[in-house]
Amino acid sequence: MNSMEKVYGSGWAAWLRKHSIALQIGTTISCNVAYLMDAGHTRKAATLSMILLGGVSLYCFFSRRRKINARDLIVITGCNSGLGYSLAMHCRAKGATVLAGLRQIPTVPNSSAIEDLKKQGVIVHHVEITDEQSVRDFREKVKELLEERQLVLRALINNAGVMVFGEFEWQTQKLAEYQVGVNLLGTMRVTRELMPILRENRSRLIVISSHCADQSLPGISIYGATKAALHAWTTSLRVEVGKYGIEVVSFIPGGFVLESNIMKRQRLHFDEMRRHMSEEVQQYYGNYFTRYTEYFSMPSLTENRDNPKIVSDPRIYEIFDNALLNVYPSTIYRCESWRYFFYRILFKSTPTFIRDRLVQRFVIIPPWKADEK
Ligand SMILES: NC(=O)c1ccc[n+]([C@@H]2O[C@H](COP(=O)([O-])OP(=O)(O)OC[C@H]3O[C@@H](n4cnc5c(N)ncnc54)[C@H](OP(=O)(O)O)[C@@H]3O)[C@@H](O)[C@H]2O)c1
Structure with a gap:
């Protein structure tokens, strides 16, 4: 097995x-x-x-589903680890031809990420989604595969993403631009470059979203803003490109931070915040910033999983399969625990003063103590 x-x-x-x-x-x-x-x-x-x-x-x-086979090409960005890596393996296991976009060759010499993907028959290719030329090269690779192997592009899965924890005032402009550049503008760049191929193949465009698109949370306000912006973008795009036969679907995969690399650069991000903090800001936040950085730097969160594992929640794949294969797709597919479900409904249905308290209960972060400097 x-x-x-x-x-x-x-x-x-x-x-x-x-x-x-x-x-x-x-x-x-x-x-x-x-x-x-x-x-x-x-x-x-x-x-x-x-x-x-x-x-x-x-x-x-x-709930009827399409079948996939080796003539179907599925293109996924951000496959070094976490969800992208897992979805590449999953789609390949289902029989599709998979092109996995990887930003960088893993830093650990004997990393198994690329080897594992290749061993399963996944085709890997470099793509840096913030770089115009790299995305164009990636598009050429997609074209080459389609022509050489007589494939049909079944889906483009915009998965690559980054997240930086930290209160808004601490995050530098560079960190804000980094998140917007990858999550929003990078996703748009890949989609725009591949649009002629998506139209020609009447493909499905799947955008990996987050619960933060529904309900932005403290500590990740910029990340939440990028996911909410992606939601607004896909809502317009769905109608725009629907007439050309392209289906646009958002997939919210739930939480699996401990099985992904999304926090691996968090310590570096905190260093960057610390370096650029003014005296006044440092004094105001005092020990709170230190406690906060210590909490979000814990090894289980920030460990670099250069030998990635498959994300273990089977529901992610079942719900993803609906997003990929349903003949009549919904606009959003959500994988969520009961806790997420209840909180999401409560956030939407309660008055703001209750909602804001619930948000504080939901997000587990070190508490602010006004007298601690
Ligand atoms: N983790 C969660 O709990 C969670 C929850 C909801 C939604 N999501 C979403 O799921 C997606 C995948 O996240 P993940 O948790 O699996 O994180 P991950 O393990 O860090 O995977 C993200 C992938 O995106 C790649 N990437 C980052 N910047 C890129 C760029 N400029 N160009 C090309 N590739 C780039 C990363 O490459 P490098 O390794 O080179 O950085 C990595 O392969 C993201 O869109 C995230 O927002 C995650």
């Missing part, structure tokens, strides 16, 4: 997980139908049965 199968589970387990909500609803309605029949309410039972049947037909119709 390979690592992807271990995460994803066997066919039956995956099928049951995928349809578990529909099965629960179906079972509940069936029990009600049986109860009504037993109690002699045959008309009500018949109506409920019709509703159940209609629901099942609609469910089956709208």
